[in-house]
Amino acid sequence: MGAHLLFLLLSLFSLALATVAGAGIGAGESTFQYLKLPLLHNRPFPSQILSSDSTRLISLHRRRAQLPVTSGSASGTGQYFVEFHLGTPPQRLLLVADTGSDLVWVTCSACRNCSERVPHSAFLARHSASFAPVHCYDEKCKLVPHPRRVACNHTRLHSPCRYEYFYSDGSVTSGFFATETTAFNASSGLPVRFKNVKFGCGFRASGPSITGPSFNGAQGVLGLGRGPISLATQLGRRFGNKFSYCLMDYTLAPTPRSYLVIGDSQGGGATNGSRMSFTPLIHNSVSPTFYYIGIESVNIEDTKLPISPSVWAIDELGNGGTVMDSGTTLTFLAQPAYTRIVNEFKRRVKLPQPAELTPGFDLCINVSGLPNPNPNLPKITFRFAGGSVFAPPTGNYFLDTAPDVKCLALQPVASPAAFSVIGNLMQQGFTFEFDRDQSLLGFSRHGCSQP
Template sequence: MVSLSQLPFFLIFFLFTTLCNSSQPYLQLPLLHRHPSPTPTQALSSDTRRLSLLHSRSASSPIVSGASTGSGQYFVHLLLGSPPQPLLLVADTGSDLVWLRCSACKNCSRRSPGSAFLARHSSTFSPFHCYDSACRLVPRPDPAPCNHTRLHSPCRYQYTYSDGSTTAGFFSKETTALNTTAGKPAKLPHLSFGCGFDISGPSLTGPSFNGAHGVMGLGRGPISFISQLGHQFGSTFSYCLMDYTLSPPPSSYLRIGASESDVVSKLSYTRLILNPLSPTFYYIGIKSVSVNGVKLAVRPSVWSLDKDGNGGTVIDSGTTLSFLPEAAYRLILTAFKRSLKKVASLVEPTPGFDLCVNVTSLAKGSLPRLRFGLEGGSVLAPPPRNYFIETMDRVECLAIQPVDSGSGFSVIGNLMQQGFLFEFDKDRSRLGFSRHGCGLQ
């Protein structure tokens, strides 16, 4: 965990000047959802691409944006620039950098479909200089020319993903306003972000990006959205991701700042584990898994981080489905099949899924119950609707996929998280969660 004394001078200055005139103890933002929702097959395809990017690491790219495929389904609306321009960013705990699609257009009267932020139309847009200390925090292109004597030598950044997709542009700062659940916009004088002028590749230009203009990184690094607001609201944030298939859909929200005391009293906690080789991600320790109250014989090492930084389990708001180690997944699958054969008719699985059931005659409460025993003794027991997904009328499939724990990590995706309040406390390195407390406060 990075202490305040370890932060670069520019970031300390930023933290003490941003929002200095606000007395509000927290910032609460509505989380929006794409309509229409992606099909389960589309979600699986996007998640699979996302996982391949999350699992790829590069020593030359210290910040890896995990949401490049756009598989995340929850968005934050913000207004950027002077005059303000509306944008939608994926809320992503799997990345640090805030970045968005920019346009270098000089004479545009309005944004064209598919474009995003018009930097030249804002009087407050300002790229960092390439020798600014802020520029050391982002991956740079090679070569990255920089001239001490020139007034305009912007900080250039570049991400190249495992599928060949690239976002590149200027690391910049800008005036920002965010819509809050209280109805009053919150103004941020200086938001540091990547302004991407060169966007290429299938995961950033195709329909899988879900209409997002960029990514709001909520990770553990010093330039994430959460870290940038840390001095004003503290290093705690929480969210409630609600079931968007309900009609009318309940409100989801992201809260920067500590929860109220009555909410905190209802939280169960587990330790947040820091993986030095992937410091962005929020890891938790799974100790056991049970189906219908019966503990499965999964070796403890299946859940562990190894010396090379592989394995472990990440809480990720930007992945829809959940991914568990192959050894654990096969035992869960076997137990689920054994349980369901007694009460329902298994059907031919939807492509990409291993277990599907016809729920027409299934009695309420008959789907298998899954429970995760976590480090510290807490238990995460999501309802079946959090791990079964409807793939066609009256057919539901198991929304969990296997992953090779020898070369990657497990992921608790946003479907598994629905209906829970999750609170990320970076200072105390702990994750709190509860089925209560998701009402707008």
């Protein structure tokens, strides 16, 4: 849900358990070096990808744990769902995991006798002994946006902090800001519990992004952005302010397991840090939630494309730049760069076009009748700031959109004020580690889980 929208890409509707290592967190709790959770993926339809990504990009551009994760693909969505246990005793919910937003919020119900409700359809605050609304006069209440029409009564003991969280497409969720105890299932079968996690208890939701088909099966959103109330920030302080993930090739069968890790990925066995390449994470004060990186140049094979550095730059108003986003499936590039890249691919790719073009894609090829259904295609290379080189395999940017049809999985961003996005399809097969203390993004082909 980019700084207010939903989508963490591909995976399969299945449940997973967290692997926990290390020792000792706070009084009466254990501290862990890392939390490691499996991510599974299923392939969404291209039309669903384009629709979801387009809605998300509109939201991202206008908007100014590791936990068990399951995919919404089986319900027609292209998101990662996180299994989130909230309250005492724990109530199981599925949340959309989102690196492009900060607020953790769940659909809440105020009903007392909920025996006739669909199980897990909402969080029942009245049934939790650890639910604690934040008072509107509490400093924590300043961390979330408020409806201005609601005045805070400082003298009342029970005057909750009300929030209203808007999305650029007109969607909105509102409710009470609160704290709760969360629990994640460990591989040992024992729960790992964290107290006083701040979240939004949402009683109202409206708008296409959170009531439409893209939200099917979810009861809220898990924000993993750079802001102070994201789960990556709240738990990250206990895990070295790092998190990482590895997304495997979704076309393989059986689908190999991917991982999301909160904590030190080296300690989690994800990769050897000496084999990682690094690029700085750039802070944009206008959009502080997002994980920006710098692009210095783009090559197709051995040809460096004549793209001005200004195409990739963040201007003085905070516009432009490039965001690394696990919540967007395709890669979106500023129009001048997109045009150069697509034209160079068209110049080099000599294979026939399909009889019917896939709507929304500018370059598609017909591979029927070829001795190899995965022909050699031109390779793209990104040179990031700091000199690191990101060279994804061609399967990361040529998408199977129909039998015997492959399309270049890039999209243009027409607005000069918008930013580019490296989507999760382009990221497959790499471990990405977000070191928030050092403001570095590390990446490596080594250490991703194997099929």
